[in-house]
Amino acid sequence: MSDSSPLHIIDLIRKKRDGNSLDAREIAFLATGAANSSIPLEQLSAWLMAAFLRGLTLDETHALTLAMRDSGEKFSPARLGKVAVDKHSTGGVGDKTSFLVAPLAAACGVAVPMISGRALGHTGGTLDKLESIPGYRTALTLSEFETVLEKCGASIVSQTPTLVPADRVLYALRDRTGTVENPGLICASILSKKLAAGLDALVLDVKTGSGAFLRKPEDSAYLAALMVATAEAAGTRTVALLTDMGQPLGRWAGNWIEVAESVELLRGQRPPQSEDLRELSLILVGWMIHLGGQALTPEAGTKRAEAALADGSALRVFLAMVAAQGGDTKVFDNPAAFHKPGATRVVEAWQSGFVSEMDTTALGWAVQRTGAGREKAGEPVDPHAGIEFHARRGARVEKGQPLATLYATSPALLAEPEQILRRAIHFAETPPPAVPLVSRIFTRKTAEDYLKTVDSD
Numbered sequence: 001m002s003d004s005s006p007l008h009i010i011d012l013i014r015k016k017r018d019g020n021s022l023d024a025r026e027i028a029f030l031a032t033g034a035a036n037s038s039i040p041l042e043q044l045s046a047w048l049m050a051a052f053l054r055g056l057t058l059d060e061t062h063a064l065t066l067a068m069r070d071s072g073e074k075f076s077p078a079r080l081g082k083v084a085v086d087k088h089s090t091g092g093v094g095d096k097t098s099f100l101v102a103p104l105a106a107a108c109g110v111a112v113p114m115i116s117g118r119a120l121g122h123t124g125g126t127l128d129k130l131e132s133i134p135g136y137r138t139a140l141t142l143s144e145f146e147t148v149l150e151k152c153g154a155s156i157v158s159q160t161p162t163l164v165p166a167d168r169v170l171y172a173l174r175d176r177t178g179t180v181e182n183p184g185l186i187c188a189s190i191l192s193k194k195l196a197a198g199l200d201a202l203v204l205d206v207k208t209g210s211g212a213f214l215r216k217p218e219d220s221a222y223l224a225a226l227m228v229a230t231a232e233a234a235g236t237r238t239v240a241l242l243t244d245m246g247q248p249l250g251r252w253a254g255n256w257i258e259v260a261e262s263v264e265l266l267r268g269q270r271p272p273q274s275e276d277l278r279e280l281s282l283i284l285v286g287w288m289i290h291l292g293g294q295a296l297t298p299e300a301g302t303k304r305a306e307a308a309l310a311d312g313s314a315l316r317v318f319l320a321m322v323a324a325q326g327g328d329t330k331v332f333d334n335p336a337a338f339h340k341p342g343a344t345r346v347v348e349a350w351q352s353g354f355v356s357e358m359d360t361t362a363l364g365w366a367v368q369r370t371g372a373g374r375e376k377a378g379e380p381v382d383p384h385a386g387i388e389f390h391a392r393r394g395a396r397v398e399k400g401q402p403l404a405t406l407y408a409t410s411p412a413l414l415a416e417p418e419q420i421l422r423r424a425i426h427f428a429e430t431p432p433p434a435v436p437l438v439s440r441i442f443t444r445k446t447a448e449d450y451l452k453t454v455d456s457d
């Protein structure tokens with residue numbers, strides 16, 4: 001077949017179904033057809049299932065990422081006159097590092113154009129959390145986004161309707177056709193949006209453990225290496241950190257309560273239950289500052305970020321960003337007073353022992369069922385609902401001691417999260433083995449080496 005011969009979607013479905021690979025022109029045909037609706041949804045769905053079952057090669061993943069990136073409008077941070085760096089997490093429970101790393105990196109001289117998502121499955125969404133601040137607008141135009149970035153150095157917004165339209169269509173189809181959990185499709189979906197934001201560098205927080213989309217360390221490692229190699233091949237300096245999602249991150253999971261916990265840390269406070277959140281945020285932002293050219297090493301980047309925490313400059317960036325996006329910063333005068341859940345229940349430990357294991361995906365669903373998440377796309381979320389975790393993995397608790405506090409929209413919504421929580425938290429007589437917060441780091445070189453070893457298996 002010559003390069004200019006017409007393409008037909010039925011041939012591309014058959015080709016993938018039979019285990020063959022598509023070339024870049026064929027992949028671009030698919031991405032364009034998804035974006036402009038010229039390919040019917042049933043044929044896109046059939047192709048997605050073939051790709052899910054057969055897998056995508058590295059070349060196909062790279063081609064799909066670029067074709068999706070190019071399917072719509074793009075943002076160019078060039079006019080900001082700063083290196084543009086973002087952080088992206090593959091999704092977790094209580095994961096609020098964005099509220100810390102964005103202002104910290106901006107306070108250290110890096111521009112952070114962060115285009116974020118909503119709650120997905122059992123995981124929380126950065127936009128839903130930010131919208132718990134009265135007035136905060138996440139749906140900015142690209143020119144408003146640029147104005148906030150110029151003024152504050154960081155801006156956290158939602159995807160515009162015209163940015164990466166191919167992902168909008170393919171992602172919704174994957175959600176409905178059971179084709180989400182495929183590394184090539186996840187990689188292309190996440191990176192197409194990040195690359196369309198014109199980033200110079202990117203730090204990926206790839207979750208592993210009981211609360212991650214890909215729970216097994218080897219699956220998370222493959223996804224991490226694939227994303228680093230793909231983003232680097234597209235010209236964006238990228239590292240990926242494999243981080244523990246074997247328990248919720250920090251003390252709170254919900255919407256407003258996560259923003260409040262982040263602001264507590266930005267104010268320099270150090271509650272012991274939030275220490276993992278603080279530590280991970282400082283490691284991630286150390287890499288952002290390093291890749292953004294503001295520190296010679298990631299460790300030196302972390303030191304700079306610690307100084308920006310201590311002198312209040314990161315807090316000032318955060319509050320300036322909230323105000324610039326229409327948010328009422330007065331709620332931060334007394335965050336606890338602003339928290340007004342419809343119903344509260346303390347769940348006590350039902351036995352004594354060490355907290356040994358948590359099914360964090362189940363805990364994420366428990367958070368969602370308090371009213372903090374949505375059952376169907378488009379539903380509103382309760383800004384005040386969520387769960388406060390009083391004991392972390394490895395803690396010794398006595399029977400009757402508070403284990404968690406549930407904050408729900410109404411008393412009727414307390415029973416189900418409590419049941420889930422009681423099944424999700426396990427006790428043992430001895431402490432569990434310690435799990436490192438960051439288990440592995442992939443740079444371009446280590447990612448490429450890793451992919452070679454996997455390919456030759």
Ligand code: URA
Pocket residue numbers: 090091117171180185186187189190
């Ligand atoms: N987040 C995305 O944007 N896409 C995926 O496929 C998974 C998580």
